[in-house]
Amino acid sequence: MKSLKKRRRAQVLIAASVALLIAVGLIGYGFRDGINLYRSPTQVSAQAPGADEYFQLGGLVKDGSIVNRDGVAFDFVITDGAAEIPVSYIGRDPRPDLFKEGQGTIAKGYYRGGRFEAESLLAKHDETYMPREVVDTLKESGVYQDPNS
Template sequence: MRGLKKQRRIQVVAILTVALIGATALIGYAMRDGINFFRSPSEVTEAPPPPNEVFRIGGLVEEGTLVRGQGKTITFSVTDTNASVKVAYTGVLPDLFGEGEGMVGTGSYVNGVFQATEILARHDEQYMPAEVVDALKEQGVYVEPGSESNS
């Protein structure tokens, strides 16, 4: 009788272990396309990712580079003040998108141009995505909102 209980416990533990491993594998498989890594323009220019890799890029929209084409494609450059990457986006830009403003785009880097499938911009005058702030801080050019002096 005692040996039977011990054998049942071992079987239950083994089944639960296999189920846990299977569930973890399924979750990992499902999330493989949903994970987008963030890169700054400097990182993209130093080590260009392969064209089939989807990632996020962020920085400031470089002054004087925003061009609205004849169609729906908009081109501009995103910079972290150290390097710039040309971006092409087809679609409607967020209302607060503009030159000198922070942005984050999702897409892939093809033939030296970041082909964006989604563009996000700040949602108020003070907000900037954390990844963009971190990248600008690394370059030493980030100024905290409200800390500018009005001379």
């Protein structure tokens, strides 16, 4: 009797361990693109991330920096007032309507060879909105101006 009880207990522990490993694996797989860190141009300039690290770069689109290329591709510069990072948009979607020079934006992609390769862009959705991360970055560098003032 005791050996049957011990065997059942071992089977239950093994099954629970396998289920836990599968759950952790599925959670990690689900978050592989969902966990992306936000960085400002100053942070990227100070310590460049690895070429395979997917992250968000936010700041203002520098005035006079948007250069159109073939199709929906274009280049621009993101700045936080203290540092500037050149960006190449290589995504498939056209430029957002509210994506303009002097406006806040967040680009998602990779930093490779001194240039940020953006796969997607987030632009403000009305005249007064700016992403919280961008506002915090601009306040830290002393460049932020409240649109309501």
